[in-house]
Amino acid sequence: xxxxxxxxxxxxxxxxxxxxxxxxxxxxxxxxxxxxxxxxxxxxxxxxxxxxxxxxxxxxxxxxxxxxxxxxxxxxxxxxxxxxxxxxxxxxxxxxxxxxxxxxxxxxxxxxxxxxxxxxxxxxxxxxxxxxxxxxxxxxxxxxxxxxxxxxxxxxxxxxxxxxxxxxxxxxxxxxxxxxxxxxxxxxxxxxxxxxxxxxxxxxxxxxxxxxxxxxxxxxxxxxxxxxxxxxxxxxxxxxxxxxxxxxxxxxxxxxxxxxxxxxxxxxxxxxxxxxxxxxxxxxxxxxxxxxxxxxxxxxxxxxxxxxxxxxxxxxxxxxxxxxxxxxxxxxxxxxxxxxxxxxxxxxxxxxxxxxxxxxxxxxxxxxxxxxxxxxxxxxxxxxxxxxxxxxxxxxxxxxxxxxxxxxxxxxxxxxxxxxxxxxxxxxxxxxxxxxxxxxxxxxxxxxxxxxxxxxxxxxxxxxxxxxxxxxxxxxxxxxxxxxxxxxxxxxxxxxxxxxxxxxxxxxxxxxxxxxxxxxxxxxxxxxxxxxxxxxxxxxxxxxxxxxxxxxxxxxxxxxxxxxxxxxxxxxxxxxxxxxxxxxxxxxxxxxxxxxxxxxxxxxxxxxxxxxxxxxxxxxxxxxxxxxxxxxxxxxxxxxxxxxxxxxxxxxxxxxxxx
Amino acid sequence: xxxxxxxxxxxxxxxxxxxxxxxxxxxxxxxxxxxxxxxxxxxxxxxxxxxxxxxxxxxxxxxxxxxxxxxxxxxxxxxxxxxxxxxxxxxxxxxxxxxxxxxxxxxxxxxxxxxxxxxxxxxxxxxxxxxxxxxxxxxxxxxxxxxxxx
Numbered sequence: 001x002x003x004x005x006x007x008x009x010x011x012x013x014x015x016x017x018x019x020x021x022x023x024x025x026x027x028x029x030x031x032x033x034x035x036x037x038x039x040x041x042x043x044x045x046x047x048x049x050x051x052x053x054x055x056x057x058x059x060x061x062x063x064x065x066x067x068x069x070x071x072x073x074x075x076x077x078x079x080x081x082x083x084x085x086x087x088x089x090x091x092x093x094x095x096x097x098x099x100x101x102x103x104x105x106x107x108x109x110x111x112x113x114x115x116x117x118x119x120x121x122x123x124x125x126x127x128x129x130x131x132x133x134x135x136x137x138x139x140x141x142x143x144x145x146x147x148x149x150x151x152x153x154x155x156x157x158x159x160x161x162x163x164x165x166x167x168x169x170x171x172x173x174x175x176x177x178x179x180x181x182x183x184x185x186x187x188x189x190x191x192x193x194x195x196x197x198x199x200x201x202x203x204x205x206x207x208x209x210x211x212x213x214x215x216x217x218x219x220x221x222x223x224x225x226x227x228x229x230x231x232x233x234x235x236x237x238x239x240x241x242x243x244x245x246x247x248x249x250x251x252x253x254x255x256x257x258x259x260x261x262x263x264x265x266x267x268x269x270x271x272x273x274x275x276x277x278x279x280x281x282x283x284x285x286x287x288x289x290x291x292x293x294x295x296x297x298x299x300x301x302x303x304x305x306x307x308x309x310x311x312x313x314x315x316x317x318x319x320x321x322x323x324x325x326x327x328x329x330x331x332x333x334x335x336x337x338x339x340x341x342x343x344x345x346x347x348x349x350x351x352x353x354x355x356x357x358x359x360x361x362x363x364x365x366x367x368x369x370x371x372x373x374x375x376x377x378x379x380x381x382x383x384x385x386x387x388x389x390x391x392x393x394x395x396x397x398x399x400x401x402x403x404x405x406x407x408x409x410x411x412x413x414x415x416x417x418x419x420x421x422x423x424x425x426x427x428x429x430x431x432x433x434x435x436x437x438x439x440x441x442x443x444x445x446x447x448x449x450x451x452x453x454x455x456x457x458x459x460x461x462x463x464x465x466x467x468x469x470x471x472x473x474x475x476x477x478x479x480x481x482x483x484x485x486x487x488x489x490x491x492x493x494x495x496x497x498x499x500x501x502x503x504x505x506x507x508x509x510x511x512x513x514x515x516x517x518x519x520x521x522x523x524x525x526x527x528x529x530x531x532x533x534x535x536x537x538x539x540x541x542x543x544x545x546x547x548x549x550x551x552x553x554x555x556x557x558x559x560x561x562x563x564x565x566x567x568x569x570x571x572x573x574x575x576x577x578x579x580x581x582x583x584x585x586x587x588x589x590x591x592x593x594x595x596x597x598x599x600x601x602x603x604x605x606x607x608x609x610x611x612x613x614x615x616x617x618x619x620x621x622x623x624x625x626x627x628x629x630x631x632x633x634x635x636x637x638x639x640x641x642x643x644x645x646x647x648x649x650x651x652x653x654x655x656x657x658x659x
Numbered sequence: 660x661x662x663x664x665x666x667x668x669x670x671x672x673x674x675x676x677x678x679x680x681x682x683x684x685x686x687x688x689x690x691x692x693x694x695x696x697x698x699x700x701x702x703x704x705x706x707x708x709x710x711x712x713x714x715x716x717x718x719x720x721x722x723x724x725x726x727x728x729x730x731x732x733x734x735x736x737x738x739x740x741x742x743x744x745x746x747x748x749x750x751x752x753x754x755x756x757x758x759x760x761x762x763x764x765x766x767x768x769x770x771x772x773x774x775x776x777x778x779x780x781x782x783x784x785x786x787x788x789x790x791x792x793x794x795x796x797x798x799x800x801x802x803x804x805x806x807x808x809x
């Protein structure tokens with residue numbers, strides 16, 4: 001009964017979403033206030049019924065109802081309850097339901113926080129999001145119904161969740177990533193609504209900006225978690241593979257980075273308007289493209305579940321409708337909203353333009369590398385694969401190009417600035433990092449590495465630029481003493497994100513350049529030296545988990561004779577699927593990780609072992625956390641808060657101003 | 660010059676410079692860093708290049724995995740049920756690598772027609788098959804008895 005109720009509430013949500021897509025839009029066209037006012041309630045209605053459907057699917061998982069096809073395929077009675085819950089989105093049908101749930105959550109949030117906005121705008125925004133919801137609910141109901149039953153041939157037990165996904169990282173990685181992916185539908189909806197109303201002004205940018213920052217912040221956190229999960233769970237210690245599905249989440253991130261910066265210009269100066277709208281459309285389109293790549297299984301990837309061409313086709317058509325429709329609207333309406341505000345060649349506008357161009361070109365090269373195999377295959381020109389060397393070769397120089405401008409950006413002035421002022425502000429930090437980078441070669445114990453020196457130079461330049469800017473804000477002003485109030489959430493968020501970016505770059509370069517890895521056969525009592533660290537295999541044993549049996553190896557790691565850590569990597573065999581899983585053991589610290597993974601047993605009491613030394617790998621994730629939280633912090637800026645306080649009923653706006 | 664026009668000029672010239680740099684990088688990087696996929700039948704027929712890295716995909720022949728007792732060297736045969744190619748790999752194989760399962764090996768062919776793999780990819784869950792392998796095996800079914808190794 002429970003799955004049927006879930007199915008029914010999903011259908012009700014679909015009907016409500018159709019209402020949301022149609023009624024407020026019609027109301028906005030006819031200036032019918034009653035029709036426009038239905039938007040928030042319909043949005044909440046969709047959320048409630050998708051929420052019920054999701055909860056009922058979760059109940060089916062927790063109750064081991066193996067008559068439901070997805071439960072039978074992705075759960076098992078022995079699975080710990082927390083993984084039964086996360087198994088809800090560890091499969092195609094359930095993760096799609098999560099997608100829709102998060103989309104409706106964003107709709108409700110927009111309905112709640114946008115009460116101060118003009119009614120027409122709210123109605124259009126929610127209506128556009130309703131259209132997206134219609135598409136995805138139809139996709140769920142027509143091609144991937146999560147409540148399909150296996151009757152009367154109900155299996156006695158389930159197939160189990162893929163062991164790779166039985167991990168705390170997976171409980172939060174997809175929801176966070178989806179928060180970002182789907183969150184980009186909000187700036188998209190704002191852009192479309194603004195195009196429809198012909199109103200692309202600074203206030204539109206101010207409404208759209210906090211949503212964009214939050215969505216992009218969540219996307220950063222989601223990508224970071226995915227990278228961290230892959231690092232410890234896949235057992236070979238990599239943190240980024242340029243896998244097509246990683247790229248699928250990375251492209252909206254890159255486009256989102258451009259959008260976040262371009263919105264700043266539109267809000268502050270009223271320029272780049274049409275450009276910003278286009279970025280918002282592209283960012284969300286790339287989210288949809290990502291969904292298509294992941295869900296259709298057209299590409300070889302860790303994330304691809306069993307392929308189904310029908311599903312791929314559905315998303316492809318939906319993608320074409322969304323992109324085609326938006327671009328058509330853009331072509332029809334954009335010229336009427338173009339701006340004519342001038343700015344100088346040496347100004348913050350120009351610097352942010354450089355930012356935008358670099359991020360867009362990066363998106364395009366990543367897109368090209370990701371789709372190249374698909375395009376070649378479609379034209380029967382052979383089956384190619386594009387590997388990490390391609391992406392590294394094109395992506396790294398682009399980021400290096402970005403960084404010199406990144407330090408200048410925050411210090412620069414809008415409209416017109418002078419190179420001499422930049423030199424004055426940044427001479428000391430610039431000389432400082434050059435000295436540090438040079439000293440690195442003279443004083444460092446290890447051999448001089450040109451790439452690390454470059455990374456120190458560029459990251460240090462960005463970091464010192466941000467610090468200098470913060471200091472300038474603190475110390476300037478009429479009164480003496482430090483002006484802590486001048487550090488607004490906007491500034492703090494930017495500073496945090498830029499410092500985080502510098503940390504990611506430094507971590508990435510150091511871990512790539514200085515990592516050491518030994519793959520070898522180790523028998524009981526064997527020891528191996530990796531850099532200054534000595535790894536000794538002390539004992540072998542077995543340990544039973546709830547739904548698996550693990551072979552364990554106990555390693556003692558010591559440095560200069562002093563024990564540092566006991567590491568216990570595992571090789572697990574899961575009962576239900578018989579699948580083998582490597583569970584790496586990691587001794588983590590800010591400056592280095594020590595990483596052990598077991599391969600397969602070789603002969604008596606001996607294993608193939610992978611030992612790794614990974615310097616500064618944590619900086620990647622700490623930096624990404626800073627980027628994500630930095631983006632989230634900006635929302636607390638006072639100028640966004642004031643819009644919520646504004647009068648909730650726009651047609652009586654005059655009264656509110658008077659009070 | 661009119662400021663707006665000057666602005667456009669800056670934008671356009673930046674765009675031209677950046678995109679030509681990007682196109683240059685892309686063509687340079689694509690030339691060396693893409694791998695073409697070959698099923699075993701094509702490799703045996705001599706259609707695969709020997710001077711660059713290729714991808715080979717198919718099923719791991721039952722009973723063909725030979726592991727060294729002293730180090731991590733492993734050899735195995737990959738088949739598309741028409742022909743088989745030997746693969747040598749030194750290192751830790753993925754968890755789901757097994758006899759009778761789909762696999763993609765990346766590496767260079769040596770003079771004796773053996774693929775010296777730098778990377779071996781297996782499928783990621785039980786139901787999943789790399790699309791290239793699925794396509795290479797399409798229309799071919801496993802023979803009743805074990806393939807005879809050359």
